[in-house]
Amino acid sequence: MQLELENKVVLVTGGSKGIGRAAALGFLAEGEAVLICARGSEALDETVALAQGVGRGRLIAMQADLTQAEAIKNVVARCREEFGRIDILVNNAGSARPGPFLDISDEDWTEDWTLKFFGYVRMAREVFPHMQQQGSGVMVNIIGTGGLRPIANYMVGGAANAALNHFTKALAAEGAQHGVRVVGINPGPILTERLQKFASVFSQGGGSPEETLRKMTPLGRVGEAEEVADLILFLSSARAAFIHGANITIDGGANPGLMG
Numbered sequence: 001m002q003l004e005l006e007n008k009v010v011l012v013t014g015g016s017k018g019i020g021r022a023a024a025l026g027f028l029a030e031g032e033a034v035l036i037c038a039r040g041s042e043a044l045d046e047t048v049a050l051a052q053g054v055g056r057g058r059l060i061a062m063q064a065d066l067t068q069a070e071a072i073k074n075v076v077a078r079c080r081e082e083f084g085r086i087d088i089l090v091n092n093a094g095s096a097r098p099g100p101f102l103d104i105s106d107e108d109w110t111e112d113w114t115l116k117f118f119g120y121v122r123m124a125r126e127v128f129p130h131m132q133q134q135g136s137g138v139m140v141n142i143i144g145t146g147g148l149r150p151i152a153n154y155m156v157g158g159a160a161n162a163a164l165n166h167f168t169k170a171l172a173a174e175g176a177q178h179g180v181r182v183v184g185i186n187p188g189p190i191l192t193e194r195l196q197k198f199a200s201v202f203s204q205g206g207g208s209p210e211e212t213l214r215k216m217t218p219l220g221r222v223g224e225a226e227e228v229a230d231l232i233l234f235l236s237s238a239r240a241a242f243i244h245g246a247n248i249t250i251d252g253g254a255n256p257g258l259m260g
């Protein structure tokens with residue numbers, strides 16, 4: 001299958017670890033120019049080292065805390081300065097804490113939503129005018145199945161994900177007339193640093209974290225970051241040109257609802 005991604009410019013937020021890193025390396029292998037951003041320099045440097053010799057694309061790593069509105073503007077400006085345009089935005093940097101409802105304060109809700117919801121909205125708003133001007137572009141929001149299946153212990157992230165499912169569809173309605181395609185991905189449990197932390201919390205009721213992970217899907221395993229990256233690349237590609245305003249679930253069958 002020819003994805004026709006070569007020579008495109010892609011911005012991957014949270015591209016230094018997990019799903020974002022796997023996507024960045026996947027895009028590079030297809031010959032794209034990629035800018036990744038995240039807070040920690042160590043993981044950014046590690047990703048740059050891993051990228052050596054991968055494909056013909058160029059990778060730039062930038063430190064940025066996307067809870068800060070100004071940082072979002074700087075990331076987009078840098079990407080345009082370096083590469084002249086942005087063809088694909090992967091909104092991926094996000095995290096929200098699990099925990100009992102009564103233990104989570106206003107400050108906790110605000111902090112997590114500032115990254116996982118407003119971070120996506122602000123980044124999309126910063127990139128949208130450039131794609132509009134180009135008359136083309138693809139935005140892929142990495143959301144999460146927590147928005148499809150409400151659970152008491154993951155309310156902050158679940159509610160943000162539900163809002164992002166909505167946002168993706170609403171932005172798609174806006175983007176259509178400007179050639180901007182917008183899609184969302186709802187990953188289930190994917191083996192990254194973040195999931196390993198969660199597995200320890202969720203397994204506190206009994207069982208090892210490994211057993212907890214195995215029980216998370218009917219397939220008896222959790223997903224790999226590269227499996228989500230493959231879906232990101234496909235949805236960004238010319239082969240997915242008719243997929244618009246859709247939120248696609250990738251979860252090993254863990255959420256068999258009619259809507260996901």
Ligand SMILES: NC(=O)c1ccc[n+]([C@@H]2O[C@H](COP(=O)([O-])OP(=O)(O)OC[C@H]3O[C@@H](n4cnc5c(N)ncnc54)[C@H](OP(=O)(O)O)[C@@H]3O)[C@@H](O)[C@H]2O)c1
Binds near residue numbers: 015
């Ligand atoms: N893994 C799963 O099971 C799963 C399931 C459903 C949804 N998701 C969603 O998928 C996305 C990626 O998850 P992941 O598991 O790959 O996470 P991860 O391995 O923890 O990686 C998160 C990435 O985001 C960056 N990041 C975190 N906070 C940031 C901030 N304030 N500003 C800029 N960058 C920041 C991290 O780097 P720094 O920490 O150095 O900043 C890292 O590069 C998230 O939106 C998550 O909610 C994941």
